Amino acid sequence: MQQEIKIPINLGTKEEQIKDSNSPNIRISSSQSKDFFKSTREKWVFIAFILPPFVISMISMLHMITLFETSNSYWMAVSIAIAVELAAISSLVALVVLDKLSKNTIWSMFFTLAILQIIGNCYSSYRHLSIEAITNISELLLLDLDFLWKKRIISFIVSGILPCISLTFVKGLVSYFKEE
Numbered sequence: 001m002q003q004e005i006k007i008p009i010n011l012g013t014k015e016e017q018i019k020d021s022n023s024p025n026i027r028i029s030s031s032q033s034k035d036f037f038k039s040t041r042e043k044w045v046f047i048a049f050i051l052p053p054f055v056i057s058m059i060s061m062l063h064m065i066t067l068f069e070t071s072n073s074y075w076m077a078v079s080i081a082i083a084v085e086l087a088a089i090s091s092l093v094a095l096v097v098l099d100k101l102s103k104n105t106i107w108s109m110f111f112t113l114a115i116l117q118i119i120g121n122c123y124s125s126y127r128h129l130s131i132e133a134i135t136n137i138s139e140l141l142l143l144d145l146d147f148l149w150k151k152r153i154i155s156f157i158v159s160g161i162l163p164c165i166s167l168t169f170v171k172g173l174v175s176y177f178k179e180e
Contacts, residue, residue: 053166063125092170121159
């Protein structure tokens with residue numbers, strides 16, 4: 001004979017009892033669940049500070065495919081780039097959510113991944129910069145260097161700064177939620 005099992009879907013804000021004919025009363029309190037956000041404002045702050053690093057992470061992933069493709073097949077390069085970006089996102093989440101992990105270890109990992117992103121971004125930009133763009137930006141920035149150095153500097157300006165911006169947003173997010 002089968003027993004009927006009832007599972008409550010919404011506990012609400014008050015304590016509720018689940019009664020079973022074969023077991024003692026079990027009390028489940030909704031206060032046991034912990035809300036990460038205290039207000040709607042905090043949700044919007046979180047979204048505002050998490051969105052730029054997330055978008056930059058996707059752009060960096062595409063750039064790193066170009067870098068990793070220099071020594072791997074295309075699908076291997078895609079896999080490595082996805083793994084690196086997932087590691088960056090995981091470390092970002094760990095900084096905000098997890099209290100038991102060493103913050104220094106997580107920050108070290110995040111900075112290492114950011115350096116890899118900078119290299120991947122700069123390499124991809126270096127490969128795709130046109131001579132016309134290099135000439136125009138060099139004139140704008142008054143760069144009086146040989147062509148290769150102009151190309152390197154412009155590659156860094158165009159894409160190498162993105163992970164630094166991402167780190168700044170992450171640091172701001174962590175600081176905001178740790179102050180409370």
